[in-house]
Amino acid sequence: MNSMNILAPSILSADFWKLGEDIASVEEAGCPYLHIDVMDGNFVPCISYGMPVIESIRKKTDLFFDVHLMIDQPERYVEEFARCGADLIDFHLESTKDPERTIRLIRKHGKKVGIAIKPYTAVSALKPYLHLVDMVLIMTVIPGFGGQSLMPECLEKVKELRALLQEMGLEMDVQVDGGIKADNVHLALEAGANVIVAGSAVFKNDIKKNVQDFHKAMNV
Numbered sequence: 001m002n003s004m005n006i007l008a009p010s011i012l013s014a015d016f017w018k019l020g021e022d023i024a025s026v027e028e029a030g031c032p033y034l035h036i037d038v039m040d041g042n043f044v045p046c047i048s049y050g051m052p053v054i055e056s057i058r059k060k061t062d063l064f065f066d067v068h069l070m071i072d073q074p075e076r077y078v079e080e081f082a083r084c085g086a087d088l089i090d091f092h093l094e095s096t097k098d099p100e101r102t103i104r105l106i107r108k109h110g111k112k113v114g115i116a117i118k119p120y121t122a123v124s125a126l127k128p129y130l131h132l133v134d135m136v137l138i139m140t141v142i143p144g145f146g147g148q149s150l151m152p153e154c155l156e157k158v159k160e161l162r163a164l165l166q167e168m169g170l171e172m173d174v175q176v177d178g179g180i181k182a183d184n185v186h187l188a189l190e191a192g193a194n195v196i197v198a199g200s201a202v203f204k205n206d207i208k209k210n211v212q213d214f215h216k217a218m219n220v
Contacts (some may be wrong), residue, residue, distance in 0.1 A: 005218045006174070006195045007211065008033035008066050011057075012048060013147075013199030020060060022203060027063055029211035030220075035177070035197045036062045038081075040071035043095050044144030051077075051084045058085030066195075068116065068177070070143050071095065075102045082109035090114030090137050090175075093129070094121060104133045114175065117198075118143055118152055123160045130170055135195065136161060140188070147200050150179030155191040162192030182213040188196030189218060 009031055025033065036054060041047040054067065055152040067086035071077065074091040075098070081089055089106045093115055096102050106113045115129055116137035126136060138158050141148035154176070161174060176188045177197035185196055196218065202210045214220075 003220050004194065005189065006033055006173075007031050007202075007214050007218065007220065008035040008195055008197045008209070009202040010035040010037055010177070010197050010199035011203075013202070013203040014039045019057065022207060023057060023061055023063070025207040026202065026211060027061060029208045029213055030215065032064055033195070034061070034179045035199075036065055036067045036086075038067060038069050038071060039144060043092065044070045045074045046144045051080050054081070054086065055084040061195060064088070066090065066114070066175075068114075068137065068197075069095070075105055078102065078105040079109060082106070082111050086111055088112035088114055088135065090116045090135070092116045092118065092143075093125060094118055099129055103129065108158050112201070116177075117157075119154050119157075123157050124166060126161070127164065127168075130165065130168060130172075133172070135173040135175055137175040137177060137197075138193070139178055140176045140180065143178075148179050150181075150184060150187075152187070154178075155187055155193075158188065158191035158193050182210070182217045 039046045039048040063088045068090040112134040114135040115133045140150050140154040149211045169197045172193045175195035178192040180198050181201040
C-alpha cells in the first residue's frame with residue numbers, strides 16, 4: 001500500500017434509496033476507495049448492513065472496498081466478507097481474543113488487513129501486530145454513530161502511531177474515521193493520517209462538490 005492521500009467515503013451516510021447512484025457519484029468524482037461500516041448492535045450499539053449489500057454493490061463497481069468490521073469475534077465472518085467482495089478487512093483490536101489469528105485468516109483469504117482501535121485504546125496495544133498489517137485505523141469518534149464531531153485528542157494518537165511506526169521501521173497507511181470534514185482534514189493529515197474516511201461530509205447535498213473540496217484540501 002502506498003502512502004498517498006486517499007479519501008474513502010463511508011456509505012453509512014449514503015442515501016440507501018439510491019445507493020448505486022451515490023456510489024457512482026463518488027467514483028466519478030475520483031475517489032478510489034469505498035469505506036463500508038459493518039455494525040452488529042453488540043460491539044457497537046447500532047446495526048448497519050452486511051454481506052448482501054456488499055455483494056450487490058461489488059457487482060457494479062471496481063472501487064477498492066475497505067470493509068470496517070465493528071463486530072464481536074470478527075474471525076467468525078472473515079471468509080464471508082472476503083467472498084462477497086472486500087479488498088481490505090479492518091477489524092477492531094478490542095473485538096477479538098486472538099488478533100493474530102484474525103490477521104492470519106484475512107491473509108489466508110487473500111485480502112489486505114487493517115487493525116482498528118477505539119478512542120480510549122492505547123496506541124501501544126497495537127505494537128505486537130503492526131508488522132503483520134497493511135493499515136491502522138484510529139477512530140476519531142466513539143464508533144457506532146455517524147455525524148459526530150472529531151475528537152481532537154485522537155489526532156495525538158495518530159502522531160504517536162506515526163512515531164511508533166517510524167521507530168519500528170514500518171511504512172503503512174494510517175486511516176482516521178469520524179468527524180472529518182473538508183475544513184478540518186488538514187489536522188488529520190498534519191498528524192500523519194493519509195487515508196481519510198468521511199461520511200456525511202461527502203454524501204450530504206452535492207456529492208461531487210464535496211469530494212472536490214476534500215481533494216483540494218488534501219492536495220489530491
